[in-house]
Amino acid sequence: MPYERPKFFHVMQYAQAADRDVVDMVSGNPDWQPPEALRDGLREYADAEPDAFQYPPSEGLVDLREEIAARRGVDADRVVVTNGTGEANYLAMAAALDRDAGSEVLLADPVYPYYPGKTELLDAEATLVPAERDGSLDPDRFRDAASEETSLILVNTPNNPTGAVYSREALRALADLAADVDATLVVDEVYDHFDFTGEFESALTLDSDRVIVTTGYSKSMAITGFRVGYVVLPDHLVDTAKTRHMLVNVATSRPPQVAVLNALRETDADYYADVRAMLRGRVETFTDALDAAGAEYTTPEGGFYVLARFDDFPGTMANAKRLIDEAGVAGMPGETFGSARDEWLRFALVTPRVEEAATRLANYFG
Amino acid sequence: MPYERPKFFHVMQYAQAADRDVVDMVSGNPDWQPPEALRDGLREYADAEPDAFQYPPSEGLVDLREEIAARRGVDADRVVVTNGTGEANYLAMAAALDRDAGSEVLLADPVYPYYPGKTELLDAEATLVPAERDGSLDPDRFRDAASEETSLILVNTPNNPTGAVYSREALRALADLAADVDATLVVDEVYDHFDFTGEFESALTLDSDRVIVTTGYSKSMAITGFRVGYVVLPDHLVDTAKTRHMLVNVATSRPPQVAVLNALRETDADYYADVRAMLRGRVETFTDALDAAGAEYTTPEGGFYVLARFDDFPGTMANAKRLIDEAGVAGMPGETFGSARDEWLRFALVTPRVEEAATRLANYFG
Known part of the structure; x- marks a missing residue:
């Protein structure tokens, strides 16, 4: 491979x-x-009973998924807690590709190198679509690049490495394109807490069954080593993502989930x-x-x-x-x-x- | 899929x-x-500096890999720390199948259900080979079942669900079979601390470049929720496993790695x-x-x-x-x-x- x-x-x-x-x-x-509450969460967990040290539900601790769902305005059934945003992206891409709607993946150029790496791992082919000079995306370029084989469009906003925050209109146009070519739009929003424009809007607000959103706490809580992220999927892709998560990882590690949950609740x-x-x-x-x-x-x-x-x-x-x-x-x-x-x-x-x-x-x- | x-x-x-x-x-x-030292490890970690909360090396904390390598008598370069034995098996199976030496997987029957699940996930086909009535394996049955397409033989000892501990001779015969048909033998030893016969020997003692051993701390330390395991690969399969681990999970969560390392060092x-x-x-x-x-x-x-x-x-x-x-x-x-x-x-x-x-x-x- x-x-x-x-x-x-x-x-x-x-x-x-x-x-x-x-x-x-x-x-x-x-x-x-x-956040200090993250440390508190770990301290408290260290004294827990043995059953708190055993498998969490494969898709994530119930309380954590419900906390996430409430904050994001989605049904908790659509949330899978993952081993960081890295696994969230892997599951999202696999879910999109598992539909057998083609094997082409459209990625913005410049591109976060893990995306083409994961594309290859999943036996698909990446097509790079250049970003504009200011880092923004022109959806027409994606439309020109799309083909019958396109099954996944993957973008990241706020963007690494350009620092661009994509407009809601651009994301809407990409979601529409995904619908037109029977593809799925995955939006990696791991930098969503670092928006300096005040205008960032999550792709979840598009409320489209063509959209998957991935994110995590690595950056927002300064814990890249904890590996707690999540993916929000449309209903029809939830089962395939949960199954792959279970077969690859069984579950996401529990102590960091507990710590993140405490930090979510207690950090202002x-x-x-x-x-x-x-x-x-x-x-x-x-x-x-x-x-x-x-x-x-x-x-x-x-x-x-x-x-x-x-x-x-x-x-x-x-x-x-x-x-x-x-x-x-x-x-x-x-x-x-x-x-x-x-x-x-x-x-x-x-x-x-x-x-x-x-x-x-x-x-x-x- | x-x-x-x-x-x-x-x-x-x-x-x-x-x-x-x-x-x-x-x-x-x-x-x-x-182990109490596991709790101590978490408590201590909760007070660490911010850099201790960031990405560990993708293949695992250096000290943990070296501790494992010393205990197992292998080179640390062959060890990848994984999100539990579940991911260790996934990586091991993928590494064996990525050699393009065929797409058939031999599994013992009765079988731990995750094995055929992972086989399907990796686009391979499982062939079940019956265990004997007492739970032991007859290597000749595996030899009869093997074909040119066989690229992976996966067994688990001490066995779930039969409770059998396979003899070193049986494992040696399976490793020889793997060599004969250009396949890889994966031995899942996650129950290695629960040997009641005193005769369990790890497949690592076979010292074969056809053998991968997987295990973890879920059972031996009573922490199925921590998701810390590892895979020991022959040199020629290390890179492919490390790369897949990186692309799927980036790294294994750090707090549980730190806790396990402390428990390994301090538990008698x-x-x-x-x-x-x-x-x-x-x-x-x-x-x-x-x-x-x-x-x-x-x-x-x-x-x-x-x-x-x-x-x-x-x-x-x-x-x-x-x-x-x-x-x-x-x-x-x-x-x-x-x-x-x-x-x-x-x-x-x-x-x-x-x-x-x-x-x-x-x-x-x-």
């Missing part, structure tokens, strides 16, 4: 092995605190607002320095990534390594996100040393 | 909804305490010996009552299941429900484990009420 391992780990390992101080802006690992809006404010500050610091370095860059509408383009320094793996060795800043090469941003490098604002990184880049390129 | 959901949950739900007191002997959920042999002694007592209590009920039954060499056959009461789903309603004892119908034990019912000794269940069965059938 020809699927490829994403390149994140390769760059992270190179940065860690470097013979100098490196500011790591490679992965999407938050460096801020999780300030926690999320404070993180957003902190990230806004980092965006400003970083992009100011990019101005000083004479770079072109994106100002994220959402998420916590900045794409930057430096003259005569394309976003190759070799240049990412050169930047680690010569400037002491580690970012992801744009070429690992498809071809549309292969001139660019992606920097994750998940370090308190954003200012130091910015200074280093300004000095190196300035 | 025609894969079927295992029937465990159906029976459990029926038992829970029953209009009377029921002794639940359906699932393999231990009712005893996990008494914990495991005490549980075995307790289970021996339950086996005796239960089988004594089966004698009184005039039933045929298996005395497990390992694991914690007893198969029982009552005259004129075959192991159908209907009879399992009748037993819940009329006797107040819930077991699994033998017909859900293939055809070889469809006259039997399986009882899991994971309740302090084994004596009560035994009395009820003796009264009902006696």
Whole structure:
């Protein structure tokens, strides 16, 4: 099977092995605190009776699914709690492809590398559809790319790596396209808590039986290692997703589900607002320095990534390594996100040393 | 896709909804305490710095893999930490099938229902090979059943549901068969800590590059809800398993990995010996009552299941429900484990009420 391992780990390992101080802006690992109630949830769980240590329901703890359903305005039967957004996307893509409505998957370019990886794993073929220069999507490009073989359209908003927040109209047009070609639209909203526009709307509001939404708590609660996510499916795809989840993973680990449930219930809006404010500050610091370095860059509408383009320094793996060795800043090469941003490098604002990184880049390129 | 959901949950739900007191002997959920060090590991983790809450390495925490490797006498590079033994089996089966050496899977009958389920999920075909009356395997039967299409032989020892512990000679013969037909032998050893014969030997001791071993801590640490398992692969299959693990799950949840590592390091042999002694007592209590009920039954060499056959009461789903309603004892119908034990019912000794269940069965059938 020809699927490829994403390149994140390769760059992270190179940065860690470097013979100098490196500011790591490679992965999407938050460096801020999780909600205190998450820690409380774990502490309380550590004292539970033995039966609380046994299999949770395969589709997730009942209370957690009901909490999610209430917050998202959907029926709890449509929610499957997964081993992070990663598994949520895997189940969503498999459910769409299992309908035998074709084996073509439309993905936006630049693309999160796990999507084409999962596409290959599921024996389907990816077609990349370029995003616009500002990161937005033109649904007409997707319509032109679609064929009878298209069974899945997968997009991510707020977007990694472009920082774009897609308009509700664009999502509606993609859902309509999915209906027209007998396909399913999967929308990965894992960065939904990091919307700086105030205009983000979940694709669940489209209320379409052609739409699957995936998300998780990795980013919003700063717990990428907990692996708690979920998928909201239309009724007709719930059974196939539950079955695959059961056959692959049996269930999602219970202690992190308990901790997330406690954090959901006990964490107020300030926690999320404070993180957003902190990230806004980092965006400003970083992009100011990019101005000083004479770079072109994106100002994220959402998420916590900045794409930057430096003259005569394309976003190759070799240049990412050169930047680690010569400037002491580690970012992801744009070429690992498809071809549309292969001139660019992606920097994750998940370090308190954003200012130091910015200074280093300004000095190196300035 | 025609894969079927295992029937465990159906029976459990029926038992829970029953209009009377029921002794639940359906699932393999231990009712005893996990090691205290497991709880300590969780408590300590709850106070960790934010970076301890982020992605662990995809293949598992380094310290955990090294601890496992040292205990099992294998190179840590061969170990992938998984979301329970369930994912370990999924990865092992996929790795064997991804070699494109055929699409036939040989399984022992009676069979743990997840195995044919996973076989279907992976687009392969299962062939069931009957176990002997005493639960042991005759490798010649597997050789007769094998064909050019055989790419995977999957067995489980100590066995669920028969309680058999396979001899090293039988496993060696199956590994040789795998070599002869260009297949891979997967041995699921999740009940390895529940060997009552003192003669269990892991298939890892065969030191064969045709052998994959899967296991986990669900049973040995009484934490089926934690979902921490692992797979030990021969070198040539490690990459494909790691890649699939990454693309499906990204990584195994970190808090349970930390807790298990602490429990591995800090729990002495008494914990495991005490549980075995307790289970021996339950086996005796239960089988004594089966004698009184005039039933045929298996005395497990390992694991914690007893198969029982009552005259004129075959192991159908209907009879399992009748037993819940009329006797107040819930077991699994033998017909859900293939055809070889469809006259039997399986009882899991994971309740302090084994004596009560035994009395009820003796009264009902006696």
